[in-house]
Amino acid sequence: MTAVQPWSAAELAAWSNPRLAEVEAALSRWVGVQAPAGLGEAMRYSVLDGGKRLRPLLVLAASEAVQPLADAGARAGQTEAALRAACAVELIHAYSLVHDDLPCMDNDVLRRGKPTAHVQFGEAEALLAGDALQALAFELLVPDATNIPAAVQARLARLLAQAAGSQGMAGGQAIDLKSVGLRLDEAQLQQMHRLKTGALLQGSVQMGAACAGELPQAAVAALSDYGAALGLAFQVVDDILDVVADSQTLGKTVGKDAAADKPTYVSLLGLDGARARARALLDQALQALARSELPDTHALRALAHMVVDRDR
Template sequence: MVAADNLRRIDSKTEFDLSIYLKQRKQLCEEALEKSIPVVYPEKIYEAMRYSLLAGGKRLRPILCLATCEMTGGNIEMAIPTACALEMIHTMSLIHDDLPAMDNDDYRRGKLTNHKVYGEDVAILAGDALLTYAFEYIASQTKNVAADRVLRVITHLGRAVGAAGLVGGQIVDLESEGKLDVSIDTLNFIHNHKTAALLEACVVCGAILADASSVDLQRLSRYAQNIGLAFQIVDDILDITATQEELGKTAGKDIAAQKVTYPSIWGLEESRLKAQKLIQEACEELESYGEKANPLIGIANYITARKH
């Protein structure tokens, strides 16, 4: 757990600076993740789990959870176990996504992918271990939150990751590879489930921990679904326009795999406009929260401005 005196907060009297906020929250998440998985026997599996979990990244998912919990009346301490669990699950999805049976990628975040270092067998098990440990971590480490809220978080997250969410999106994605007649509805299904479902869980779970109202949860769900879809549109754009060095992973994978993407349907400029519209609609959902929504609004705008 993160000690209370380490819970860095932005001074509400100063103008909000997203770069400072993200830097502070990322450091807090890194410290918590470092402590979350000690290396014990059998060492190889824990080392493989930590290799990918601690390999860097923007940590947007745990930061979204923390920001939403704070915005809706909670605090970082009650949300940090769920925030760590969300990053564990996200890391699992990356490990499995990179496997030869899936996207077959050699690099992730500028480093060799898990299966390139530990082998496919250990990489599969490392992903499995991270997924299961994430739920254990929420249940065992969440403090000062009513048990029914913790159960709701576990239920919501389980649905977001399973066949009704991430896995469902992934299977349709695999089935669509190489097909030229993939519709925009199918593409939206893939990414609403494969990408947006976990981002939505990050936001909604943070609010559940803070005991937010059903109206808040609905509003935040819409915000998260919009930024999730925008995130994927930008990912598709960057796969075409960014270099491998900028991305930290192989560029041009979508074209090589003959995947239908938003730019392949709409073109680059229209895709950018669609992403910007989604972000605008997401931010409109937060108007009633005033300055407390600054982190979530800043993150939403960051999604369309990012270069990797």
């Protein structure tokens, strides 16, 4: 095997920009449009024009990486399935932020450089907007009258439900709640983050792969390992940025983990140790891609680099 030349930042941008535009347009078309006025506005405010859209890009990159292996039945609907899955994971992410920002949770007032949803619309409206966004995420995955095979639809819904629920994101948030002021060891911290942020990032990769229908098990497993390593790396970098970035760059309140006495990778490993851990996880992710034996994983590789090298 010859070494694969990684993409430059410009090459990643050339790949991601048209895809980001497509996701943004789809979200704008699908979110809150036919909802009662106040609710629709809160849903759109919480989703549109904000965020890095990392999860949608992971869905699209994974779907494109497995496209050469797509089964015949799934091929006609694969592009639509990937766009729907990309939007669905973003809606789950967006709803989790809305609920996480509520006064009974993190009580945050700033998100993506804007007032949080409950500051803008009130707590009750924000709560409902989050609930409606979760329902919409699933609705997007199971459209009527489509080329997406029902088996692909059902699998996408299954992966999303597992990633979002009590053994995924919501479970990780519950562990997080209970861990304030505790001294977690690294295994406990990792378990919390594997659920809280890792499950949805890994789920994004798995859902992207599922858009192509039945695939060789080895490729699916390798992509899943990639997603797990990337998901953990994301959280390690988040912990680093919470210490070193400023609020303006980050678009949200910084230093809040330390202020809330929450365990982080920085408090556990120190800043240098956390940085080394992020590099090691990046290597794991890239090795998993190599194991997948997929012909073109440029975008997935570039996204992993982006996760670790980002400054916000």
